[in-house]
Amino acid sequence: MLWVECPNCGSRPFEEYRYGNVFPVTPDTITDADARNVDYAWMQDNIAGVTLERWFHESGCRRWFTAKRDTTSDEFLPLDG
Amino acid sequence: MNEFVETLLDLPWQVGDPKPAYDVVIIGAGGHGLSTAYYLATRHGITNVCVLDSNFIGSGNSGRNTTIIRSNYGIPESVAFYQHSLEMYQQLEAETGCWIMHSQKGQIWLAHSVSTARTEQTRALMNQAMGAKTDYIGPDEIKRLCPQIDLSGGGRYPVHGASYHHEGATARHDRVVWAYAQGALRAGVHVYQHTPVTGLLMDGDRVTGVQTPKGNISAGTVISAVGGNVTTVSNWAGVRLPIRTHALQAFVTNAHAQEFDPIISSNDLVFYVSQTPRGQMLIGAEYDRFASYRQATSFAYLQACSKKSITMFPFLAKLRIMRSWTGICDVSTDFSPIMGETGVPGFMISTGWGTWGFKAIPAGGEQLAQLVATGSAPLIEPFGLDRFAKEAAMADPSSAGTR
Amino acid sequence: MPACEPPRFEGLVGWRIIADRSALDTAPWPAGSHVVRISPDDAFVIGAAEPGVPGDEHAIVTPELGFAGAAVSAEQVADIALHHIEWKLPAGPCVAQGQIAGVPSKLVLHADGSALLLVACAARHELEDRLG
Numbered sequence: 177m178l179w180v181e182c183p184n185c186g187s188r189p190f191e192e193y194r195y196g197n198v199f200p201v202t203p204d205t206i207t208d209a210d211a212r213n214v215d216y217a218w219m220q221d222n223i224a225g226v227t228l229e230r231w232f233h234e235s236g237c238r239r240w241f242t243a244k245r246d247t248t249s250d251e252f253l254p255l256d257g
Numbered sequence: 258m259n260e261f262v263e264t265l266l267d268l269p270w271q272v273g274d275p276k277p278a279y280d281v282v283i284i285g286a287g288g289h290g291l292s293t294a295y296y297l298a299t300r301h302g303i304t305n306v307c308v309l310d311s312n313f314i315g316s317g318n319s320g321r322n323t324t325i326i327r328s329n330y331g332i333p334e335s336v337a338f339y340q341h342s343l344e345m346y347q348q349l350e351a352e353t354g355c356w357i358m359h360s361q362k363g364q365i366w367l368a369h370s371v372s373t374a375r376t377e378q379t380r381a382l383m384n385q386a387m388g389a390k391t392d393y394i395g396p397d398e399i400k401r402l403c404p405q406i407d408l409s410g411g412g413r414y415p416v417h418g419a420s421y422h423h424e425g426a427t428a429r430h431d432r433v434v435w436a437y438a439q440g441a442l443r444a445g446v447h448v449y450q451h452t453p454v455t456g457l458l459m460d461g462d463r464v465t466g467v468q469t470p471k472g473n474i475s476a477g478t479v480i481s482a483v484g485g486n487v488t489t490v491s492n493w494a495g496v497r498l499p500i501r502t503h504a505l506q507a508f509v510t511n512a513h514a515q516e517f518d519p520i521i522s523s524n525d526l527v528f529y530v531s532q533t534p535r536g537q538m539l540i541g542a543e544y545d546r547f548a549s550y551r552q553a554t555s556f557a558y559l560q561a562c563s564k565k566s567i568t569m570f571p572f573l574a575k576l577r578i579m580r581s582w583t584g585i586c587d588v589s590t591d592f593s594p595i596m597g598e599t600g601v602p603g604f605m606i607s608t609g610w611g612t613w614g615f616k617a618i619p620a621g622g623e624q625l626a627q628l629v630a631t632g633s634a635p636l637i638e639p640f641g642l643d644r645f646a647k648e649a650a651m652a653d654p655s656s657a658g659t660r
Numbered sequence: 661m662p663a664c665e666p667p668r669f670e671g672l673v674g675w676r677i678i679a680d681r682s683a684l685d686t687a688p689w690p691a692g693s694h695v696v697r698i699s700p701d702d703a704f705v706i707g708a709a710e711p712g713v714p715g716d717e718h719a720i721v722t723p724e725l726g727f728a729g730a731a732v733s734a735e736q737v738a739d740i741a742l743h744h745i746e747w748k749l750p751a752g753p754c755v756a757q758g759q760i761a762g763v764p765s766k767l768v769l770h771a772d773g774s775a776l777l778l779v780a781c782a783a784r785h786e787l788e789d790r791l792g
Contacts, residue, residue, distance in 0.1 A: 177746075184699050184700065184757075185756070185757045185758060186747070186748075186750065187747060187748070188747050188758045188759075189746050189747065189759070191759070192758055192759050192764075233757075234764070235757075235758055235759045235764035236757035236758050236764070237698055237699035237702070237757055238698070238699070238702075239699045239702075
């Protein structure tokens, strides 16, 4: 069972949450304005490792929050760690 | 090497290490990688090809899917492509001489509401227009095709109708991989298992080969047929992909003596059921909503999926879950595959296979081989990576994951 | 052992307030009203009198008829927690939110272990079915 810590409600099973994707980061190497838009709209970093992402506690307080998670183990890590 | 594969099949494996140079190096010896190599060798006479895999052949998503072959997709380009693949599957045993346990069953997409009934009617008409045999059928016909179904859906999900895809089929996943491996090896292709690619060789902007623990291998063209970890490979070449990796879970029950003919999917409940040749009921659903590289099965998933399938098929409640597995799918942002050129010379890609990769193995390999050999493959042209910049994304409302 | 009596829900009349968290912390609630703090900036105030939030001039105060509630005894809370709640129930007094029997619900826990069980009206019958 995967547990997610909601800052308002505490630890709950992950089925109570909705996943809100990672913060999109367009690399600085892409300089053309149109290319940056395409990258922002479609491309994904798809990191195999620690990502900073948004989660929504749908079944609880119904608030979005930021969480740090390792996508290779699905382990949630402390935000300041 | 995998003992199971070796004892069952007489594959003419290469001995020793890969050569220092090939015309084409393919990363990933799954269905797509091996079929690309097979068609390069058999259709285009390009036999100086090497396929590398970090594990044994078919150890990735080719061994972790639900083996459904169908072409009843939601956009014309997809139907044309998958229909071609479906027809190639029908001929694959005759062509390769390998028994892949191909079994035509018909696939039913159930509609439990007026709005999804309309979706299914649209699907049937659009499929017919593109040459796929799909009809809209009513509840009586569904009951005749599948007597086990509860048409009332437990009182909550009454069946309004369904689209019936006559040529929906299944095949044994590892036999498909072995058939292509055997065909490719016999034609002179080199396949090296347990040879991970650890980096790409670059000459300026151009990809010129791959790095492996067995030494560098230079290549005229490098093709990534990697599943799940494709972003790692594309990052080496500096190619940005619209791919997010999700886990997809499925499971089988113990053997059910009664015959269960068709493959049944539900549009509103989002699950699918079919019977394996051993009599086990194979049940799966959509991929996990959050991105993950972890190949883990969750109790919550098994519970939710069991509940949904029992709603439509009460007899399933008496069965037990015997085995479950999880593949990591490279899901593209518009839910269509990505094949062909990447914009980096010498580097091609076959990815975005999300939950629809197995059914595309023959056509995906054939078309990619044609693109390498001749520089043109009209059937997969709409699926190029450049479609996003051209504002021609291929959002498919009928992929298993698009809900 | 006989199962506990299932909770009996009734529609609640109250006010929904979205406001600055410090304003909600210090708001003078009308006498006899009952405040359920859903999140730092979101409160459900049960009671007929319209509450004011002087600390936040942009506060949104609107009638809220979307919740059904049931008073549950300490024994019922323990029974529900045992059979229907996967997460660890905190000690009262506090608001505990999450899925109960798979339905998004809220338990307003009192110090004596009894509670007010809240659920969205749309999911009330579903929760009743699952708890009953």
